[in-house]
Amino acid sequence: MSQVSEPAHAPTSTGIEHKKLIMWLFLASDCMFFGTLISTHLLYRKLYPTGFTDAEGHQRFIQNLFNIELTSFSTFILLMSSFLMALAVSAMHKGQIKSFRRNVLGVIFFGLIFLGCQVFEFTHFFHQGLTIQNSVFGSTFYVLTGTHGTHVAIGILWLILLYFYSFTGKLGGHVGALDVEVAGLYWHFVDIVWIIIFTAVYLVEYLGPSGFWGTGLPLTK
Amino acid sequence: MSHDSHHAPVASKLDLAPERSDLGLLRPDRKTGWADWLTTVDHKKIGIMYGAFAMLFFLVGGVEALAIRTQLARPDNDFVTARMYNQLFTMHGTTMIFLGVMPLSAAFFNFLVPLQIGARDVAFPRLNAFSLWTFVAGAFVLNSSWLFEFGHLAGWFNNFAWHKSLVYTDFAPANGWFSYAPLSGTVGQADAALHSPRFTGVGTDFWIIGIQILGIASLAASFNFICTIINMRAKGMTMMRLPVFTWMTLVTSVLIILAFPAITVALIELMFDRQFGANFFNPSAGGQPILWQHLFWIFGHPEVYILVLPAMGIVSEILPTFSGKALFGYPIIVFSGAVIGFLGFAVWSHHMFTTGLGAVPTAAFALLTMAIAVPTGVKIFNWLGTIWGGKIRFTPPMVLALGFIWMFMCGGFSGVMHSAAPADAQQQDSYFVIAHFHYVLLGGVLLGLMAGLYFWFPKIFGRMPNAGVAYLASGLVILGFNLAFGPMHYLGLAGQPRRTHTYHAGNGWETWNFVATIGAFILGIGVFLAFANLVWTAFKGKKCGSDPWGGRTLEWSLSSPVAEYNFAQSPVIAARDAYFEDKHGGRRIAYENDGGEAGVHMPSQSWMPLVAGFGFLMIGLGMPMLSMGVPHMGWLVIAGLTVMFIGIWLWALEGPGGYMLKTPAVGATPSQPAHQSATTH
Amino acid sequence: MSDAAHSPSFLQEEIRRYHHFITLALWLAAITGVEIVLIFLPVPMAIILTVLCLLSAIKFFAVIMWFMHLIYDHRLLFWLFVTGLALAFATFTALLSLFAVERVDTKWFS
């Protein structure tokens, strides 16, 4: 690498690379972002614990809408994609570009499966009568999980671009490893947000007939 | 690498051989004139542009304010319609906060932070340019709503087919600067086209997307500045040696990255309500409009500290300089700034006392609000301690800075008054609140920022503003300001409601409203004069030395105007206020053996930040036009997203580039003169 | 630049991390499995809920500490992130307690 003193190489006051620092700052900020979205969802679940009313005017119970097998599967997929991402970063640090490519392809593949599951879930729920317009639950659920899905999609796009970029031969050395590591941080973050959503949005709905939010209110009128 | 010619150190960027980026496009490094400004990544030029736009929007917001005051000069006046009045105060508030104060603070961050920490640029120069252009896009989107409104009033749109389907015709935002739901939202069931009935017109859509874009600009800039301050300090510049202005920049930036996501989410939710029939704030489907208030103020209260902390930082630099003393209690000033920032996240509901939060939350938020006055008061005592016993020089920046302390303190007093919830029940939504936040924002923040402009203008342009005009302008501003806003305390307590386009005679409000209007015009003339003086100075002012005030921080060690590379050699710092001590025989600055014939690394200029910013402009204009019913506007939004994406992608692919610039020979630091004007002990 | 990056001790370290990653991935999968079983157990809700929150917190911190290298990196990064996280959590808690069920007329919407 005979480039002029690259800013990325220049020593920093703390020893942390700029790109890594800025990504962590972004993630700290994104905590507030998802924190606000999750708060919106949960406070409405608290206010209206009984579910939603579908297009035909039927009272629907959210536990019957959810499909825990599917969600668990996609959660598992996302966790494993995070694992592969960690391996991809590790490969870059060791300078093993081929191993990097293999792992990152795996991440992209798993990410796409996750998105596929989400598309399936959304259409399924839609046919079950849950829309963004017909209830507060529909609004908060679709916007929260949809925003997360958008984050996943952006991550996939980023990784695809990195994958192809690696064939130009320019993705290498310390800078290349850092670029991959930063993309990896983003990807892991998307994963941990899902860890929270999985518990706070999906699992809690299964906690018994009175519901977690349950103030003991009857389920159907 | 094949571009060796590009990498040999040059004396000026005009000597560079043409270089192609990794994309094969010519880098705009050798541009001059307009193209240079549009592609620059130099933090100083970006700062100047931020400042110029901010001053422009201060004038726009000022004209809106004078229209409001003209309307209120007499009872039962009909200078503007009620609807226009709503649009005026909404755009006035939004403009002043997001397009006036924030970018003017950003101008100082940009220009000063790298100089104060001994760096040659910010951590991400192109990201910095991206912040600027995205801000400009957002500002343009917001104000273009006026163009639509005037076009509509002039009847221009009547011939368009889509005009027939136009139900809501108020084009300029009219919900107030916090756009409370449900007024800004929807009510009832969405129709087949997913549109729910709305209370307000597309002005609200302009507001939503405009603020969203401005938020992105502020977030990007703040990430950049935190990185810069944490990571790019010169050797020896420990955190507790940072100039206070840089410290306040850091705290402000942290506040921005933690507070803006709340409004980002709130705006997304409101947008979904309006565009896609969601129910976040739709009361007829169980949405809770009050949630908007919470989300807005979770952002909104930190935002008021985002506005004031930079001005506090500026004043903390000016007072020591003109008192000939070090800042009194540096660690305490820094610490109280951080405490204010932290507590600022825990008081938001004091804007919502009258909504019926319940006894316990109300009491808790009242107590926390009172608590936040403590670190604020501590700062004031520190400033007093700084000037106490000093050899004070009443230069124009000093006069404005002293004005800041005095006016800000008055605003703090009324703030503590309505931190008591029962008292606030009387004051809420009355002119008393207007008086409060104008004392902190105008008497405080604007005076502080003006002080900063007069203080650093000689550094930025190497020219000294005319002192006579400056004193006159400062006097007019302070006098006019108090005439305009002092009486509002009385008017508010006497019951005059805020945001009401007129009032009847016979309430006893006539005299003071008239006085306030006169004051407002005096204030307007003062601000205009102050700005005109500065613009004149930038081009025609008398040349001055590099350290005309006897400054204390590193930027004064550089030539005026500052060379592109900032520091010919990187400084190594051995004390707080190192430059000042160094001038007075302390030898507190050494210089590293970099630069010289070998040159220093300069980042390459780029078109890509501008392209990405332009994408935001397309999105921002497309969205409101989409909800107006203009055909094909969905495509404009998609095209905008594409342009933005391509801009960012090409920016990643083109590579940072860079070239080496020679600096003056070793030993000859550019600015040893100008010590004579400094006060000596 | 990259000679330090390929020194034997560096490689050893990378290999050690590699094993950590594999172990962690197995744990994450196992915990998720436990969570799914948990929600169907006839145990008082409060207990299950506490355990669920704990488990997802464990997963969360495991990922940020190992996959995201916080345990290997500069401490500042950890504190930066935790600041954002803690603030988000505090805001969440405050908001949820501010919205009291008794204060909302919920009978019209379900």
Ligand code: HEM
């Ligand atoms: C001693 C510190 C302060 C205290 C105790 C305080 C307290 C308050 C309270 C309780 C309110 C709500 C009044 C109401 O709506 O009834 C308020 C409003 C406001 N404050 Fe402050 N404040 C302080 C400092 C500041 C600062 C430093 C700024 C800005 C630079 C500021 C800007 C505002 C604004 C803009 C509003 C009005 C918001 C609106 O309703 O449109 N305040 N303040």
Ligand SMILES: [Cu+2]
């Ligand atoms: Cu406040």
